[in-house]
Amino acid sequence: MTNYSRRQLASYAVNVLTEGLDTGKLPTNLAAAMINSGRQKEVGLLLADIDQQLEDRGLLARAHVTAAHSLPERLSTELEKQIKAQAGVKAVDLVVQVDKEQLGGVKVETASHSWDNTIRKRLDTIREAV
Amino acid sequence: MINVPIHFAEAESSASGIGAFNINLKAFAFQLATFVIVLLILKKWVFPKLSATIEARRQTLEESLEKAKQTEEALASAEKKAGEIIQSARDQADRSMAEATAQAKDIIAKAELAADAQAARLIAEAEERLGQEKLRLYEDLKGELAELVILTTEKVLSEKIDERRDRRLVESAIKELVHD
Numbered sequence: 642m643t644n645y646s647r648r649q650l651a652s653y654a655v656n657v658l659t660e661g662l663d664t665g666k667l668p669t670n671l672a673a674a675m676i677n678s679g680r681q682k683e684v685g686l687l688l689a690d691i692d693q694q695l696e697d698r699g700l701l702a703r704a705h706v707t708a709a710h711s712l713p714e715r716l717s718t719e720l721e722k723q724i725k726a727q728a729g730v731k732a733v734d735l736v737v738q739v740d741k742e743q744l745g746g747v748k749v750e751t752a753s754h755s756w757d758n759t760i761r762k763r764l765d766t767i768r769e770a771v
Numbered sequence: 772m773i774n775v776p777i778h779f780a781e782a783e784s785s786a787s788g789i790g791a792f793n794i795n796l797k798a799f800a801f802q803l804a805t806f807v808i809v810l811l812i813l814k815k816w817v818f819p820k821l822s823a824t825i826e827a828r829r830q831t832l833e834e835s836l837e838k839a840k841q842t843e844e845a846l847a848s849a850e851k852k853a854g855e856i857i858q859s860a861r862d863q864a865d866r867s868m869a870e871a872t873a874q875a876k877d878i879i880a881k882a883e884l885a886a887d888a889q890a891a892r893l894i895a896e897a898e899e900r901l902g903q904e905k906l907r908l909y910e911d912l913k914g915e916l917a918e919l920v921i922l923t924t925e926k927v928l929s930e931k932i933d934e935r936r937d938r939r940l941v942e943s944a945i946k947e948l949v950h951d
Contacts, residue, residue, distance in 0.1 A: 708941060710934045716941050723948045744925065745932040745940040749948070758944030760928055764921050771917035 644678040651690035659700060693752040695730075702730040706737045707748040707759070720749070728754055 645653070650671055657667050675681055695701040704724050706712070712720065721733040728751055744760035932940070 708937070709932070710937045712941065713938065716938060716945070719942070719945050720948075723945050727948055741929075744928050745937045747941045747944045756944075756948050758940075758947050760932070760940070764925060768917065768921050771914060 645674055647680070647683060647687050647690050648694075650674055650687060651694045654691050655694040655698065655700075658695075659698070689752065696728060696752045699730050701732045701734060702728045702751045702754075703734045703736065705750045706735055707740050707743055707750075708737070709739070709741055709743045709745050709759075711739055712737055712747075720747070724749060724751065727756075 654667060654671060656662070657664055671687065672684075675684060675687065692701075692703045695703075702724055704720075706720065717735060717737070721735060724733045724735075725731070742761055744764075746759035746762075748757040748759050748762065749755070
């Protein structure tokens with residue numbers, strides 16, 4: 642059985658998802674390929690590669706948002722809009738996480754982009770500079 | 772000899788010639804002969820030996836005097852040589868002392884130069900270490916001060932930034948995404 646690279650498997654998964662093919666066996670096929678090549682522990686990396694491919698193809702950006710407080714609907718919508726524009730994707734999947742350590746502002750990370758406009762980041766930058 | 776006065780008496784009786792001196796010719800002749808015999812004996816056997824002994828003693832004395840003279844001369848020569856040797860030794864000692872003094876001065880001068888260089892090097896090293904230590908302390912102090920300021924800022928911000936203010940910050944951050 643051929644061993645596929647993680648990138649090949651991610652590309653295969655994105656093709657199945659975007660070309661209207663049967664997605665019922667997709668998880669099973671991916672799991673079989675990873676087990677066959679002894680890379681069971683790299684499932685997380687495979688999912689990250691799939692996110693990367695989706696974003697690179699301009700389809701979907703999974704954005705991990707970290708803020709000191711929960712975001713109201715208005716700001717979430719505004720943020721999605723901005724991420725779409727900046728990442729050049731059709732859709733955005735926001736995964737919001739509240740972290741008081743950030744003090745204020747927001748941090749956004751996608752597969753290909755990263756923005757950190759938190760107060761924590763600014764303080765860390767000052768600390769490193771000093 | 773006991774009868775000499777008798778002979779004088781007899782001579783006194785013959786008042787002419789030698790007899791006027793009351794000399795007994797026989798006795799005189801006998802005494803003269805005896806004297807001559809004794810003289811001959813002495814001359815034959817005693818005087819030569821005595822003369823030889825005296826001569827030997829004289830020669831011995833002369834030899835002794837000569838030896839004494841030679842000894843005296845040798846002593847004088849030895850004293851002269853000793854004086855020369857002592858003078859030479861003194862000169863040599865003076866030269867050695869002068870050389871030793873010069874060498875000691877040279878060594879002291881070199882040691883002083885080396886000590887000065889060593890002291891200068893130690894001072895320079897100490898100054899460098901002091902400067903490094905000062906810089907390190909300055910950096911530590913600056914870092915600690917900055918850390919203190921940052922911690923204080925964090926504390927103040929955590930108290931001052933409520934949800935309402937944070938929303939404004941988020942709005943500003945979203946707008947900044949456009950510029951990034």
